[in-house]
Amino acid sequence: MLRTTAFNTVLLFITVLLANIASAEIYRWVDQNGKAHFSDKKPQHKQVNTVNVNQTNTYQNVELKPLGPSSVSTSRKRxxxxxxxxxxxxxxxxxxxxxxxxxxxxxxxxxxxxxxxxxxxxxxxxxxxxxxxxxxxxxxxxxxxxxxxxxxxxxx
CATH class of the missing domain: 3.40.30.10 (Glutaredoxin)
Known part of the structure; x- marks a missing residue:
């Protein structure tokens, strides 16, 4: 019982932590030299823009074909x-x-x-x-x- 409670507590903590990270905002600002900076921490005394991050591109049903023995070994043979x-x-x-x-x-x-x-x-x-x-x-x-x-x- 104690193990289950401890495990559930740790699992809850990790879930909250990951949710926090996933919802973190990205900030963009330009310094006095005109160089753009990006950070997950909002700088003090700077005008910042929040950057909207789109969902990462992912691919589904990708077919990978093995190179086969001929491609590597043939190049060495040549x-x-x-x-x-x-x-x-x-x-x-x-x-x-x-x-x-x-x-x-x-x-x-x-x-x-x-x-x-x-x-x-x-x-x-x-x-x-x-x-x-x-x-x-x-x-x-x-x-x-x-x-x-x-x-x-x-x-x-």
Missing amino acids: NKGVVMYSAEWCGYCKVARNYFQSKDIPFKEYDIEKSQKGRDDFNKLGGGGVPLILVGKKRMSGFSQQRFDNLYYRKK
Whole structure:
């Protein structure tokens, strides 16, 4: 019983307080420099105008369509070219290729044993081993899905 009375008292207090706030007036006045001011408190010794505030615009039955995975991820894909230097016999190259295809990640692949351009670029990059993957200006030797995702999906 005591809890209910205390709760009702607090609820009544909040209701009165909110009603007071909702009915607060807005005052407008112009200072000696011609600058307009607005306040919820009426300034003393100033000529003021009461501002009528219209009801806030609200919208009903708004339909929001999700962006979908294509809009964000596609823009990132366009900004980050993926190039993979590979070899036919390389198991990690096959894993990387399958991953890129499964995620619709566009990539350019050069087989360093079949492509002269691929071999030349691979050597200019210091080669080492395959796969050698470039994500924009970032380089990754070998392939790990987590490391690739960190490079590819990293925020700018």
